[in-house]
Amino acid sequence: MSIKRHYEREFVRTFFTSPTAVEGEDDSAKMLRSAAQLTGMQAPDVWVPDNEDATAPSMRDEGVENIVEVVSEYGADFPGEIHPRIVWHRDDPATRYQGFQHMLEIADPANGAIEHIDGFVVPEVGDIDDWKKADEFITIVENEHGLEEGSLSMSVIVESGAAELALGDLRTEMGKPANNLERLFLLVDGEVDYTKDMRAMTPTGELPEWPELRHNTSRGASAAGLVAVDGPYDDIRDVDGYNERMTENQAKGMIGIWSLTPGQVVEANKSPLPPKTGSWLLEVDDREIELEAADGKQIYNGDKVRLETTDSGYVLHTGGETTELDEDDLRKKLLDMTAYVPSMDDIVDSMEEFEAAKEAGKGAIAMTQSTTLVIDGVEIDIEKDRMWDEATYQAAQTPITLFQDVYEHRPDQHEELAEMYGADIVERATNVGN
Template sequence: MTERSRTTDRHYERAFVRSFFTSPTAVDEDDSAKMLRRAAALRGMEAPDVWVPDNEDATAPSMRDEGVENIREVVAEHGGDFPGEIHPRVVWHRDDPATRYEGFQQMLAITDPDAGAVEHIDGFVIPEVGDVDDWKKADEALQRVETEHGLDPGSLSMSVIVESGEAELAMGDLRTEMGKPSNTLERLFLLVDGEVDYTKDMRAMTPTGELPAWPELRHNTSRGASAAGLIAVDGPYDDIRDVAGYRERMRENRAKGMTGIWALTPNQVVESNTAPLPPKTGRWLLHAGGRDIDLDREDDRHVYRGDAADLDALGDDRYRLRLGDDERELEAEELREALVDATSYVPSMTDIVDSMEEFEAAKENGRGAIAMTQSATLDIDGVTVDVEADRMWDEATYQAAKTPITLFQDVYAHRPDQREAFAERYGEAVVERATEVGDT
């Protein structure tokens, strides 16, 4: 079981969860536990941070009893070797006492010490929760499971899937409810969005029948998790072939403070495990036509060839620059300033570590702020321009830059099965420096 390191009484040792991977607990085949066995064998970047044997939506109602037995068998046999956390999903519903009781019975059976699985079970995922009183019912069910099996109080975590307006509003109550003597809601771990059922609950409609994007729900879940010391996870991205769309969704989420996302396939697990990590190499972006465009690296130049921007040398140090629909004639210095404004740099792992180490050294020498210079040679339509920009680093800048390194350190500590991949990606020297920087 994962111990919590407590600045409050509710913080898990893990600060980040990147991937939340669900597997059917029983399928209509000769080996009904086939999908569980495949998931239990995942390692490295294909293995999720949180594996969810799903005995709710992913498993037919007629097979859920068999699903419970399969969880017990597979987790007892393979759970000790699985590199992530294991959180089975059971049935629950805010409006149905019979379904809640069924969920309690599933948790009770899965954690039976005689079955041998409970020592590898980190907690449970509770779907279809309602207002905060319903969250307390789920918490009390877990209290009863722990009591009846002689488990340590609070040893089973509880993650909830936010699938209703009631649950969304309940996140605002957590700060005042957690820690009261009448509950053990400090066992909460993940807040997970379930956009499909949320759409149904909200009676939302789109012309095509596709799900709304629900950016408000994702923001509210991230905010609720931050306020309560929990971890936010986005819901499933159903178009499993749309890798670019999945990456874009994760990029948008990270800008909201939501690192984790549901994964439906091992390929999505690889994407969700990799995308939040600092990149191996830095890259320059050109802002043109309402979008950010990656510039290609060719030798010591960053090159753009396309229709969104044009640059022509007119002679006598004058140029014509077009970015999208904006076209201007500029002198050389004006051009450099315009391109500084129109470009940005995505730092690599090495860049971040270098900058943090330089700032830490400056702090040790009594300096509270330093200037970091970033320079590049841009090549747009065959015309090259040298640009250079300074960025002031102070304590606030340092702390903001520290977040991706803190993520990397968290993953490095809790997923030793991925360390070889990190060494291949970044190089052992950079990995070693990244694990040590950021202590000041």
């Protein structure tokens, strides 16, 4: 089944929410106004004026007025997409009706905001029939205001077991004449309400990790041609934890993540991009430690791995084990313990080399990575060969395709990208693979 997309972004790195109305402030829209003026790496790919959880129920009508006012004023210059979150609940018709009324107000062309709004985010959805209700309401909004049918996208937050099960229905339901579910854009995890819906508990009261939910959401997005986004990471000071979570997600195909602050937006905008410089990793106690690069060598400075020379070879101490090895066996052991993280330059070089080989009629070529490891002052040269064929090339292309998507849709980040990589690498990266 071919699904027609109603949106341009193939990748979304950042999903940034802002309360639409703040109580006790002279300007209740101050946080909306601040977010609307973000640019560069501080500006998200998707900005979500949040008229649900982030805004008190008593302030939500005012929140709608603020969305209209702020988006009308700043929306034309905002560099990302704008998707307000309205109220909704699978078990409450009154809440669904309120969300419908809010969408009608926001989408009214007479108010001047809708020309800058790309779609709506619908929280607390249930089974697939509930998704269809939200879709039908958006269809009615479009028809009520003379908008092109399907022009407003719909993103949902997966916050219940029913919504998680609905992910498996999307392939068969999207594209049916009875609905406009092709308008779907983002599938966003909401682990807090999901935990409540699942009646889950942990001894500390912390949220479970829910790797299964993240996997299922990513799989559902892949199967239906949509974009998967992880939920919020509440410890906004834990930058390392936030980056670890993103690295785990990216290995599942979930590139995007919820951002709660402009600082998190910066981290999440940069995280999936290829690194500026390559790095070597050494596996130590089931963890990968980045080695220190100096004078073309990779140096391990920890005390968990030790290496010494003997008259007959080497003695390697690691993981509580002591092993005597000759030079060949040591080299094989260290090869098993090391990994290389390629830089943007490395990826582009390899892709260009493979493209040239393919033009010359070769189906596969060997790519070599080599370095000198230094452990306890002992130097060992290692070399890794990796065969590149068409499948390897396609897999390596994903981070470059993401970069190209960012470069196309976020011209406000061009200067920062050129500073990060250099203008020459940026130019080559935008052209390779095309």
